[in-house]
Amino acid sequence: GTKGILHGAYTFIMQDKEGQIEESYSVSAGLDYPAVGPQHAYLHDIGRAEYVAATDEEALNAFQLLARKEGIIPALESSHALAHALNMADEAEEETIIVVNLSGRGDKDLAHVINILGDDL
Numbered sequence: 001g002t003k004g005i006l007h008g009a010y011t012f013i014m015q016d017k018e019g020q021i022e023e024s025y026s027v028s029a030g031l032d033y034p035a036v037g038p039q040h041a042y043l044h045d046i047g048r049a050e051y052v053a054a055t056d057e058e059a060l061n062a063f064q065l066l067a068r069k070e071g072i073i074p075a076l077e078s079s080h081a082l083a084h085a086l087n088m089a090d091e092a093e094e095e096t097i098i099v100v101n102l103s104g105r106g107d108k109d110l111a112h113v114i115n116i117l118g119d120d121l
Helices: 038-045 056-070 076-091 110-120
Strands: 002-006 009-013
16 A cells, blocks of 8 residues: 555555545455554554565465364454465475464354355365
């Protein structure tokens, strides 16, 4: 995103060159918003936080992997973080420890995931 004002907050937002808000989409309802909180913009600006993206496909794959391997149904928001951790693990040295905080519950997302993946689940 680029810096702008949304709902009274100066932050990074998805906007076109005229400043009109662009439509956002994510398989995860909690990530389907065209901006980040101003505290995240600040942490990014001072170099205290790095923000990355994971595709919906990567998140759904991570969702299924954790459910199958560990019996944990992660929230779709956390599945995006898990997908990025899996990508990091591909590049990391063997002894590297990667920690992912799973927030929320995936059972609330299960019907949505079944609707998307159907027989591929």
